[in-house]
Amino acid sequence: MFMGASTKKGYDIASKSRKIVRSLIENKIRHLSPQERSIIERIVHSTADTEYADITKMSGDFVSESIDSIVKGKDILTDINMVKVGINKYFGDIKCYINHENTVELAQKENITRTAAAMKIAMFEGFEGIVVIGNSPTALFEVLNLVEDHEMKVQSVVGVPVGFVGAAESKKALQKSKIPHLVTEGPKGGTPVAVAVVNSLINLKKEF
Amino acid sequence: MFMGASTKKGYDIASKSRKIVRSLIENKIRHLSPQERSIIERIVHSTADTEYADITKMSGDFVSESIDSIVKGKDILTDINMVKVGINKYFGDIKCYINHENTVELAQKENITRTAAAMKIAMFEGFEGIVVIGNSPTALFEVLNLVEDHEMKVQSVVGVPVGFVGAAESKKALQKSKIPHLVTEGPKGGTPVAVAVVNSLINLKKEF
Numbered sequence: 001m002f003m004g005a006s007t008k009k010g011y012d013i014a015s016k017s018r019k020i021v022r023s024l025i026e027n028k029i030r031h032l033s034p035q036e037r038s039i040i041e042r043i044v045h046s047t048a049d050t051e052y053a054d055i056t057k058m059s060g061d062f063v064s065e066s067i068d069s070i071v072k073g074k075d076i077l078t079d080i081n082m083v084k085v086g087i088n089k090y091f092g093d094i095k096c097y098i099n100h101e102n103t104v105e106l107a108q109k110e111n112i113t114r115t116a117a118a119m120k121i122a123m124f125e126g127f128e129g130i131v132v133i134g135n136s137p138t139a140l141f142e143v144l145n146l147v148e149d150h151e152m153k154v155q156s157v158v159g160v161p162v163g164f165v166g167a168a169e170s171k172k173a174l175q176k177s178k179i180p181h182l183v184t185e186g187p188k189g190g191t192p193v194a195v196a197v198v199n200s201l202i203n204l205k206k207e208f
Numbered sequence: 209m210f211m212g213a214s215t216k217k218g219y220d221i222a223s224k225s226r227k228i229v230r231s232l233i234e235n236k237i238r239h240l241s242p243q244e245r246s247i248i249e250r251i252v253h254s255t256a257d258t259e260y261a262d263i264t265k266m267s268g269d270f271v272s273e274s275i276d277s278i279v280k281g282k283d284i285l286t287d288i289n290m291v292k293v294g295i296n297k298y299f300g301d302i303k304c305y306i307n308h309e310n311t312v313e314l315a316q317k318e319n320i321t322r323t324a325a326a327m328k329i330a331m332f333e334g335f336e337g338i339v340v341i342g343n344s345p346t347a348l349f350e351v352l353n354l355v356e357d358h359e360m361k362v363q364s365v366v367g368v369p370v371g372f373v374g375a376a377e378s379k380k381a382l383q384k385s386k387i388p389h390l391v392t393e394g395p396k397g398g399t400p401v402a403v404a405v406v407n408s409l410i411n412l413k414k415e416f
Contacts, residue, residue, distance in 0.1 A: 006322050007315045009346070013373050020372040048370045048395035049257075082399065086290045107215045114214050138217070162256045162400075164228040165221050187256035191290065192370075192398050 014045075021045050025053035035063045039182070039200045046196040055185045057175065062156055065180040066130055066201050069155040074129030076198065077122050079115045079161075083134040086195030090202055092129070097121040115139035119146065128153040130201075134194030137166035144173055156180040158197045160189035222253075229253050233261035243271045247390070247408045254404040263393045265383065270364055273388040274338055274409050277363040282337030284406065285330050287323045287369075291342040294403030298410055300337070305329040323347035327354065336361040338409075342402030345374035352381055364388040366405045368397030 005011040021044045028050075029037045036058055043052045073092035078084045084096045097103055097118035107117035115136035123146050131154050133140045140159050146152035159174040161167045164187050171183040182197055213219040229252045236258075237245045244266055251260045281300035286292045292304040305311055305326035315325035323344035331354050339362050341348045348367050354360035367382040369375045372395050379391040390405055 006312060007320070009315070009319055009324075010321045013321070013346070013371075017371055017373045024372075045371070047398060048372055048375065082290050082294045082403070085293045086399075104214060107217070111217055112215070113218045113221070116217075138221070163221075163225055163253070164232075164256055165225045167256065190255060190400050191294075192400065195290070 017045050024050050028053040033063065035204055038204065039063070039197055042196040042200040043193050046192045049188075051188070052184060052193065055188060056182065057185060058182045059175075059180050061180040062182050063201070063204075066156040066158075067204060069130050070201055074155065075127055076130050076132060077119075077127050078132045078194070079118065079134060079136045079139040080191070082191045083132055083194045086191065087132075087198050088202070090198075095122060095125075095127065097125070112142070113138040116142040119143050119152075123152045128155070130154075130156050130158065130198070132158040132194050132198055133161050133170075134158075134189065134191045135161055135163075137161040137163065137170035140170040140174060141166070144170075144177060144179075147177070147179060154179055157182075158194055159183045160193045160197070162190040163187055225253050232258050236261040241271065243275075243412055246412065247271070247405055250404045250408040251401050254400045257396075259396070260392060260401065263396060264390065265393060266390045267383075267388050269388040270390050271409070271412075274364040274366075275412060277338050278409055282363065283335055284338050284340060285327075285335050286340045286402070287326065287342060287344045287347040288399070290399045291340055291402045294399065295340075295406050296410070298406075303330060303333075303335065305333070320350070321346040324350040327351050327360075331360045336363070338362075338364050338366065338406070340366040340402050340406055341369050341378075342366075342397065342399045343369055343371075345369040345371065345378035348378040348382060349374070352378075352385055352387075355385070355387060362387055365390075366402055367391045368401045368405070370398040371395060 005014045021041050029040050040053055040056050076094045078096045081096050084094050087094055100121050103117045107114045116138040119139050119142040131143050140161050147154050157179050159171050159181055168186050174181050213222045229249050237248050248261055248264050284302045286304045289304050292302050295302050308329050311325045315322045324346040327347050327350040339351050348369050355362050365387050367379050375395050382389050
């Protein structure tokens with residue numbers, strides 16, 4: 001059903017919410033494609049924060065590359081388990097290596113964060129697909145390095161880390177790269193934003 | 209370690225972030241207890257949204273009742289799995305009945321949402337402890353009804369559902385009740401806020 005709803009009551013609430021969201025932000029997103037508008041509406045639905053209509057930016061190839069990856073059933077890689085758990089109804093694999101047996105050891109050895117080490121583990125494991133960073137700026141910087149060094153096969157990046165230390169900078173760096181991407185400019189972002197984007201991409205065929 | 213960090217690098221970032229957060233909101237939360245300030249700082253750290261220093265409100269007994277429940281190892285009940293997964297290092301049980309075998313059937317039978325039905329299932333299963341609502345206003349309304357009818361044993365409620373349909377109203381209703389509570393007034397809230405509050409409560413002894 002619509003936007004994760006599994007009952008009539010849930011569907012009614014989601015529909016009403018979507019109408020309210022649309023009325024609040026339609027002027028801000030009028031210039032975007034229907035798919036891009038749908039993604040941003042779902043972010044605002046999930047966060048109740050209309051500022052996301054201003055700060056969410058996508059490269060022109062983000063939607064097409066992401067849907068291509070999803071249609072092909074490639075992996076989705078998340079930085080933390082909260083993001084993984086929120087993604088619904090994907091027939092491919094959703095990977096998160098934060099609790100992999102080698103992650104902490106690698107992080108300590110290289111003096112990097114656990115989430116950054118988890119990106120390296122993903123690369124060692126042959127990851128290919130969409131990277132979804134909902135929390136960790138250092139994980140996003142690591143992905144940018146690994147792609148630049150041609151070590152990681154990334155079709156698109158949902159780059160919405162959150163916080164006052166490095167998040168804005170990591171998203172600027174992603175925007176400067178050639179990787180198809182979605183970012184939330186500035187310090188804001190987080191798990192619900194990341195989850196909203198990916199679930200919206202998975203549902204895009206049904207919604208249009 | 210501090211605020212979920214498991215490496216030196218992660219600890220350094222969390223410490224730096226906490227200092228920035230403190231400088232941004234200290235004037236707004238000066239009148240609160242050290243424990244209450246710590247909870248709000250962690251919410252702002254997790255969301256990068258200083259508005260939470262204005263809209264987060266706790267009843268005077270929220271911290272003491274919540275810590276009492278945690279010390280006694282009582283259950284923590286969440287509305288959705290994303291919230292459950294984000295809670296770290298609790299030695300008691302964290303329950304979520306959204307995927308329980310009877311939840312969807314009960315929701316359809318009573319024409320309620322799945323998250324509201326999950327609260328009823330928790331009650332049938334003998335839940336006692338802290339209720340954490342990170343997403344669903346209908347789940348929060350259900351808890352208020354069940355407590356009013358003396359059917360559910362709730363020591364405190366973290367009531368931070370999000371959205372434009374019912375969230376603000378459900379939190380107002382919680383504030384009017386006698387249940388020890390924390391809310392975020394208005395439509396904002398969500399998983400990271402809920403998780404920040406509970407992890408802060410679990411860590412409070414260590415932080416002070």
